Amino acid sequence: MKTFVKKICILIIVLPLLGAINYKDNDPGGCAGLPDFDTIDNGKVVLTTKSVNKIETDTQITVYGEVENKGSKPARNIQLTANLKDKSGNIVETVGPVSIIGISRRLKSAPDTIDHSTLDVGEKGYFSISADKTSEQANVTTVETSLTGDEDIELEGLYAKMSATITTKEDVNKKLRINGFLKNNSTGIDTWNNKITVIAKNKAEQIVFIGEVNLGDTLTIDDTQRENAIIAGNRKSFIFATDVLYDTVGKNDITTNINWEEKGPSTPNAPGNLELSLESVSEVTMTFTDNSNDEKGFKIFRKAPGEKKFKRIKIWKAVSGNDNTVIYTDKKSLLSGKIYTYKVLAYNELGNSEFSNTERIEISAPDSPGNLKATITSESSTSGTTTQITLSWDEKENSAALAVLPSGVNFTGSLKDKITYDSDKKVLIFDGAMTSDEKIELKGLSKDTNYQKAINILYTESNISNNEVGFSIFRDGVEIATISTDKTTYNDENVIQGQDYSYQITAFNVLGASSAVGPVEITFDKPNTPTELTVTSLSGTSNKLTWNGDDINNEQGFAVEKKAGSGEFIEIGTVDQEGTTFTDKFVNPSSTYTYRVKAYNALGDSDPSDEVSP
Known part of the structure; x- marks a missing residue:
């Protein structure tokens, strides 16, 4: 870093009747009787003043001016000092030093330091100096200015706009x-x-x-x-x-x-929410969230089939959209039927962010959706109530991993409800689609040697991105709708009460459609009556009910009712559509109870089952 000094004399022609004395500096190289201003480093830093004007009132003298960097290097910490001189060259008053009004920039050597008096090559700054007017200053005819500053090429702009x-x-x-x-x-x-x-x-x-x-x-x-x-x-x-x-x-x-x-710089935050979609047999589109404001761009990484390590395939100086969403399409030689793995990071001059989540995609027609269900539902609006058949599904079928699950291994969180183990087939099954949080939890469990192999296989299978671009809904063998991938439900309102309907669903992309899932059959009517109700006394204070709902395909759930002695039946609980048992924990040993069960949906309740007592 180097320091330079420049001096300029400004001759003021006094016109007292005007109330203001104006002078335009047309000679940036100095003035008569003084040497040219000094420059450092072979003249690479050159500051000049121009458009100078002296404003004089009855009480104050103000000098305005412009400073321009005409050199070949940036300058910072630029300050100006003005000597007010009389006709004989005597200094009446010295004003300054004052910082010029320059551009705000950050020092790379000290990122938290912002200098507001910098000028890059060709840039202009300004100054304003004032002094209270005295009798001596009334005779000021010359203003001599001196500029000082530091040569510094290690400056960078601020991030705010x-x-x-x-x-x-x-x-x-x-x-x-x-x-x-x-x-x-x-x-x-x-x-x-x-x-x-x-x-x-x-x-x-x-x-x-x-x-x-x-x-x-x-x-x-x-x-x-x-x-x-x-x-x-x-x-x-x-x-x-x-x-x-x-x-x-x-x-x-x-x-x-x-x-x-503004806040000092740091390495960027990692991009997030990476998702992959298949555009053609040779194009994969990456969509992710830009979580930083100070990145210069992104680095795209891909691992091809047979490769052990990721390779950087693109340095991309991209700008995110209004919702911070970034989209990049990989058009590099992709092989049909193969699985590719992607991740991305953000970078700036301080380094790289952490990686985003890792996603995999298969260059093929999509897997079949999973867990297709049909339910009768209703929706209310200002125009009335609409009753319909609602379909729901998971984006892909269950994933499975062959393994022997050791004793003492337990899953937690949402994995506890979604992962089951078939001890006969020695298969670990994940029910439905896996969320990002579940993938993170599963990946952490994969480090446990007790069930590392099983979890690694399951994680690998479930971590392949869904490559469908939509779903096709079929009713009674006829396609009735196509649904975008951001939805996993569909409401069929064109139904008639008392009719039976059969539904199937496929996933599709540019390479074709998956196998159909279903059929799932449902009757658009009130449910049939539950059968085979039994009640067993577990203790003096609880009774267990079981029933058969195999002949019912349209229930939303079951309502359990009981009465004491010859009293009225009251509802004591509900069970979802998969349930066929209920335990009544509020039993008085000295009382006699009778139970019955109803199935229900949005169209109403079934007839009650047979009445049974323990």
């Missing part, structure tokens, strides 16, 4: 008024110490006004109280009233400069 919108108006005194607002256009990046500077030039390109204002609220950001903060997506308005005549400045002669601070 800020913008200013301005309008100009003429007030009642024919003076210029500047209105506008400052907006934080970022996604997820809050800013603080927000400041906007408005610069106005006259038709002679002299700066006649520089106004600054801090905008924002006092807010807590990342557990720290911040002043003048603007939340991402919000904006704040501003007004500048000036003493400049309106007709001397055009709207195109007004520029703005925005400075702010």
Whole structure:
């Protein structure tokens, strides 16, 4: 890092009757009687001043000016000092040093440090210096400016996206008024110490006004109280009233400069929610969520059949959509019938994120859906109640892994309800589709040597992405609907009470359709009556009921009723459609009870079963 100094003399022609003394600096290389300003490193850093203007009132002297980096390297920490001199060259007053109004940038060597006085090559900054006017200053004819700063190529821009919108108006005194607002256009990046500077030039390109204002609220950001903060997506308005005549400045002669601070950089967050879809026999589309605001792009990795390690197939400088969704299509040589594995990470200049979830996809027609069910349901709306047959299914059939499950091995969470073990076939079965959380839990269990092989096989099978693009619904052998992959239910409203219906479903993609699942048969009517009800006394205080519902194909569940002695039947519980048992734990040994069971759905209850007592 190097430091440079530049000095410029500005000759002021005094015109006291005008009330203001204006001067345009046309000679950036110095002034008569002084050497040219110094430059460092063979002239790579060159700062010049231009558009300088001295505004003099009865009480104050203000000097405005513009600073431009005409060198070949960025500069930072740029400061200006002004010497006010009389006709004889004597210094009347020294003002400064003051930081110029530059561009906010971050130091790579100290990422949490933001310098608001930087200029890249070709960029312009501004300065405004003022001094109270005394009798000596009334004789000021020359302003000598000195610029100091640091040469630094290790600067980087900020991540937030800020913008200013301005309008100009003429007030009642024919003076210029500047209105506008400052907006934080970022996604997820809050800013603080927000400041906007408005610069106005006259038709002679002299700066006649520089106004600054801090905008924002006092807010807590990342557990720290911040002043003048603007939340991402919000904006704040501003007004500048000036003493400049309106007709001397055009709207195109007004520029703005925005400075702010934001959170320091870090490696990006990992992308998430990676999903794969098959577009053709040679195209796989990856869809994932961008969880960062500071990434430069993404690195796509793929493992082909027979390969032991992932290979990076793409460095992609992509921009996520409005909902932070990123889409990438892999069009590289894919083999039909083979399984490919994908993952992705985000990167920036500080490094890589962690990987996203890993997903696999088979280049083939899809697997069959699983667990197709048909139920009679009803929906209420302002126009009335609609009763229909609702189909539901899982995206793929159950996964299975051949293994002997050792004693003492237990599953937890949702896996406890979804994984069963067929001890006769020595098969570990996962019921239905597997969620991302379940995959994570299963992968963790795969490290246990007691059932590592079984879980690894099951995880591998269940972790193959569903490659369907939709589902076809068939009723009585005729296709009645196609459903997108984001749905696993379908309501058939075109049904008639008393009719029997048979449903099947297939999954399809660009390579074909799966085998059909079903048929599942259902009667669109009230359920049949449960049969073979029995009651067994388990103890003096509980009775167990069992019944047969094999002749019923349309129940939503069963309602259990009992009465004490010669009293009325009351409902004491319900059982879902898969259940055929119920235990009554509220029994008085000295009382006599009678039980019955009804099946029910949205169309009503069945007739009650036979009445049985223990």
